[in-house]
Amino acid sequence: MTAPTVDTARFLADLHELRQIGRFKTGVHRPTYSPQDMESREWLMRKMAEIGLAPEMDGVGTVIGRGEGAGRRLLAGSHIESQNEAGWLDGALGVVAALALARSGLAVDPIAFADEEGHFDVGFLGSRSAIGDLTEAEIDGSRNRTDGTPLRAALKAAGLEGRPRLTLDPARYRGYLEMHIEQGTTLENAGERVGVVTGIVAIWQFRLIVEGAQDHAGGTTMAERRDAGLTAVRLLAAIDAEFPRVCGERSTWTTGRIALDPGAPSIIPGTADVLFQFRDVEIAVLERMEDCLRRLVQESNRRERCHTTIEVLSRAVPAVCDPGLMDALSAAAERLAPGAWRRMPSGAGHDAQNLARIMPAAMLFTPSIGGISHHWSEDTKEEDLALGVEVLFEAARSVLAG
Amino acid sequence: MTAPTVDTARFLADLHELRQIGRFKTGVHRPTYSPQDMESREWLMRKMAEIGLAPEMDGVGTVIGRGEGAGRRLLAGSHIESQNEAGWLDGALGVVAALALARSGLAVDPIAFADEEGHFDVGFLGSRSAIGDLTEAEIDGSRNRTDGTPLRAALKAAGLEGRPRLTLDPARYRGYLEMHIEQGTTLENAGERVGVVTGIVAIWQFRLIVEGAQDHAGGTTMAERRDAGLTAVRLLAAIDAEFPRVCGERSTWTTGRIALDPGAPSIIPGTADVLFQFRDVEIAVLERMEDCLRRLVQESNRRERCHTTIEVLSRAVPAVCDPGLMDALSAAAERLAPGAWRRMPSGAGHDAQNLARIMPAAMLFTPSIGGISHHWSEDTKEEDLALGVEVLFEAARSVLAG
Structure with missing residues (x-):
């Protein structure tokens, strides 16, 4: 039996396929619960089912694909909606990377949390709900920041009314991994290709x-x-x-x-x-x-x-990344990109900061060209995307083997 | 034959009737070319016809009611649209006051210029058009400041497309009189009831x-x-x-x-x-x-x-009010409100500043309660409104007799 490997070509093809949903110039426009956003969630569920996972969308739109098998697994993902007229990678990258890990045969459940981008004023809707930190009253009181639509009305329009909300079971997981673009120029300016995140502001x-x-x-x-x-x-x-x-x-x-x-x-x-x-x-x-x-x-x-x-x-409370997961990411980065990676804090908020409250969590950054983010011109070199998913795969394999 | 007098009760009744069109709380919402604005223009034309004037609405919505008879007349008025959710008096006061003067038998043509409030970015649309200072190209390029609607589209929707634009003939008039609320607290703070405007910023x-x-x-x-x-x-x-x-x-x-x-x-x-x-x-x-x-x-x-x-x-160019018209207004103010009036500049722009470029022009201010303006709570005491129209009437009579 050969060791499993991650299919980077398929990973990139999936990213480009997802990029067509809500395409805006070279980026995407997929605000939370828009038809484009819901289409991307359905797309993700189909992809999960194709590789033998059991896909499920919960009452706030968070999508999880659970795999079978004994032993504790890894949770991995990010979010799939975008800021308005924003970049094609952002959260989508971490979701598609998790899909690639699960496809490779690793015991990984991919997840796409809803509204990390905060179109609704509750903030980190999906990950807060999934860790059990979101009340019904908060949902009742929340509105869309752009047009004032009540969250309840948006959930109903998206067909999510009455669905149960997911609560993650920490006992099922060894931890949570999230791959994301850096959204800054630290890696690019240093000529580095991978960032291992130490903590999230x-x-x-x-x-x-x-x-x-x-x-x-x-x-x-x-x-x-x-x-x-x-x-x-x-x-x-x-x-x-x-x-x-x-x-x-x-x-x-x-x-x-x-x-x-x-x-x-x-x-x-x-x-x-x-x-x-x-x-x-x-x-x-x-x-x-x-x-x-x-x-x-x-x-x-x-x-x-x-x-x-x-x-x-x-x-929010700042999050410190898990030392064990950071070590696994660092070892993989050093093996695949020797001398071209660093440990660094995340200046942006991410779902990982909420996950860190119930399980070990860590993040990996890929460079952002020109540091551009939350704009349709956001981009990352394809070789950096491929390297990133390889590092994530190596780290996940080592954690799951440990 | 008794001297004509102005019917202040009828004047106040007209003001209250007009207040019902586009009513918002105690004020009105009649943005330029809205259904409410067009309804108020139709209302004005009916009122003009009732007192024997020949009403006419031009290609930008300016309404004039021409009277018959030999000799030079006075032009009087203001504008009839409002800022969004704004006061009931503002421009409407000067238009209804002009109607009262015409009803009293004075040789006065009432006029309501379109869009003094500048909902469209051309600024002073009606009065600039009526003095011959507005090109078709400016109309082509103008848009609504709030929602970006092109002026041409708004004119078409209001049924004004293709109508000729009014050009005033200065030879027909001895001058232009405009009554308006002060929109400040100078008169109120001094306990005065009438302002004779010396110039317009x-x-x-x-x-x-x-x-x-x-x-x-x-x-x-x-x-x-x-x-x-x-x-x-x-x-x-x-x-x-x-x-x-x-x-x-x-x-x-x-x-x-x-x-x-x-x-x-x-x-x-x-x-x-x-x-x-x-x-x-x-x-x-x-x-x-x-x-x-x-x-x-x-x-x-x-x-x-x-x-x-x-x-x-x-x-814009600052306007200086006509000394002869100012003297007539001052004499009337001193006779009807001795010691309770002053000469003062206008801090706000008014159609009179454009009229001043082709004929003698002057303005009369009534106090604003608390100085509030461009807000639905704008108001003026009814006795001050009545005094204002009496002063305007006396001044107009003396000018027309001169």
Whole structure:
């Protein structure tokens, strides 16, 4: 009996097949529960069935393919939906890689968690649900961030209403492996081809709501006006100036949206609605950043004529990857790409951070060309994709043999 | 023969009747060419016909009611559409006041100019068209600022396609009178009831487009990122700090909209699209403000990793009101509200500023409760509305008798 090998050509062919679903330019548009997203989930279930797995889609759209056989298995995967008009790899890569491992004969259950991308405001819907950390009440209260559709309505439209939700059994698994594009330029700039992830930053998300007074932009003097947009601009400029003093070495902070209401050229904005987030791998740093944010909002409220309130949208816990799984990934990387890999933290959030709460979890990064991510032009060299799945396969084989 | 008088009860009744068209809470929602807006224009034409005027709607929706009789007449009016979910008086007040003057027997042609509110990006569509300052090419290129509908498509949907556009004949008129709410608190704070407008500020409108690089908010370090939103925030904060050094006493500047693309919580904005405007009564001040804006954008482009370009949307010319018409309004105000009126500039733009380019023009302000404007809660005391139309009537009578 020869040792099993992973079929990289078939793996790449599967990736390109999936790329056709919701194709947008060279990327894909598969927002969660869109027809394109549901089509990709059905596609995945067919692929799972073809290789002898028992596919199942749960009440939030998470797809798992369970294999048979004695002994503990590995869980592997990622997510299959995309950001709007985004890249073809992102989550799809980790799902198709898991499929390749299962096809090779390894005791791997592939999984595609729903809405890792956070189209709905609950955040990490699928993986949080699968580890038993999502209440029905949270589902009741959740809405689509783009168009406001209630999550319940979206689930119903996607035909998922009333289906039971999957709860993973940690006793079944030795751990969870997730392959993903780096979404940065660290590997590319260093001329390296594999990243073994040491930990995953936590994202703390906030909504800053500034309340002013909507008024006519001509009739109201500068001294009289309570311009919510201007208060938001001053606050965000202050954050930009202060955060470097409290942040960690690899912290990031981002204002993704500034919505001025009503948003017309001749009306002083009555409210400003700002989506703000920061990320770090250390709780202590995250807490310092939140303290700083709260102090700056307090100062703004003392200084400005518009009042700002902070709404906490989510506060995740940073995840540390499992040393045993990291060692297996590192050994495989060194064997297949000697000297061309590194250990590194993940600046982006991933489903693995939730899985790490119930079982050993680890991640492998492939380089992103130009570091581009969440955009349709996202890409990775095919030889790097193939190398990545080979490293993942070698590591999984060694873990399952151990 | 008794001297004609103005029927203030009928005037108030008309205002309340018009308020029912597109009613929203205590205000109205009559965006330009919406069914509600077109209904209000039809309503106005019926009212004009009832009092013996010949009503006519032109190719952009401007409604005029011409009366018969020898001698030069007065033109009076304003606009009838509203901002979205806005106040019941605003432009409607001046139109219904003009109707009241015509009903009283004065040689007045009431007019309602289309889209003074600028739902379409051409700006002052009706009055610019009526003074012969609007090309077909400008109409071809114009779109709705809210939903992007081409102006041509909106005109077609409103049944206006192919109708000729009105061009006013200055020789027919002694001048133009427009009554309007103040949209500020100057009169209210001083306990005054009438404002005689001395001049109308010009609005200079700009679009600031910041080009960065869309990227993942976790994978991209602070040092690598080209965050268009952050560059916009820093630029707007710099404008806020610098403009007080170059502006005039009554200048205003407003950022009405900041659109970050794609506007998602975990994506670094690749572009920021900002609507910015400033206003003053003096060309020299307006030019100083534009110079300052251009200097700040230049500095930003030297300092930042994102490039900002300035697109000029419109540059209006400030208007000076006609001394003779102002004197007639002042005399009437002093007779009917002795000591409770003042001369004052208008911080808001009005159709009168375009009319002033082809005939003598003047404006009268009534107080705005709390200075609220462009919001459904906008209001004015009924006794102030009645006093306003009486002053307008007295002034018009004296001008027509002169």
